[in-house]
Amino acid sequence: MNKLIEYVQNNLPYDIFSDKDIAQSIPQKSNDSRYSLIKRALKNNDILKLKRGLYCLTRKYQKHPLDNFSISQIVYGPSYVSMESALSYYGLIPEGVFITTCVSMNRSMTFKTDIGDFIYHRVPQDQLYADVKQVMSENSLFYIASPWKSLCDYVYVHKANWASIDPLENSLRIDTEILPVLSKEEFCQLMENYHSKRITKFIKGIMKDLKI
Template sequence: MDTLDIKNAIKLNHFTVDMLKNILAKEYDQPIQKINYMVKNGDLIALKRGVYVFSEKYRTTSLNYISIANIIHQPSYVSFEYALSYHGLIPERVYTITSASLKKSIEYSTPLGNFSYQKIPAKVYSLGIGWKYNEIDGGYFISTPEKALCDKIYADKRAKNLRENEVIEYLEEDLRIDYEELLKLDSKLVWYIAMGYGSKVLLSVANSLKRIQNG
């Protein structure tokens, strides 16, 4: 079984060692030796222990960094700056893939770039998460624009003592979110997330968004 056969069998661009071993076990008594050979030969790229992607010559589509972020550190969903940029709320291109997780905060430096994870409270974790799926990347999770914003503000030390009359200026000047984008956000969802966080600052954000949206 050569690398192309394995690629056709596994279908995904990225995968865990267990997924790979299940395929290799049909022909190899020691699948891990084959995996180590493929890494040494440059056919596979190890992102962390037990997580791999095929090298560029075996990829038929571009890598989905959101899906990869989900699998490197589980459970997690992409949020914070990367999701804000993805949803078009901030103008900057973000190079570190930022995620929220139920586990400890950690950062991974990989051949594909940096992946950072910040622990958030369990009671708010499931609020405002979107799920997407395709055959190449499988299922993956990314925050809604509202959840990405709430996660970012809750973690931002600059916002700890933010007053309600300062919210819009903070969103426009500090986070550099365009006013027109603020008008598109679901203030009710922000309110629910704020309640989950138990955050007065986020409640002020929800109230401020509702005020400008109602004119």
């Protein structure tokens, strides 16, 4: 077994680690020695590169299976899972989603890795984590937008000119009857968090169709 794997398993609490983590775990080794360990582990497929300076153990060495939603929070942040990934998580869209779609207030970024692609869209808003919940289990931790916030993010990113509930059914094939029901106050709070004309038009159209 590569020495690096032993160091990670014995000294670090997580299966995802950075160059800085390795430097702190094995300070007795030089930068060149640590780089050689990482390079050898990558070549032997013992670790995977998530982005520059960030890695994870491959499945055979992981203490617990890693999920892409949890990984997305570490790769780039602050951010939360949203749009197609969140809608699929809630069972609202029929298609499987193989790219993890996230939202951040930092600049948009895309990371292509061996464990999947992660796309981060910049969506300006007053409070990033408004209408976002934390999902935590023994093996994972991530933040995910509510269904309606995910739809607002979708409208903003894709510049959708939606003013009714029909596009949700026709374009996204969402069964709108299973969408959560919000009060007028909740819809207004969601709308005001964005300051976006597109989102305002969308939510006002939804409220009209739902007779709220």
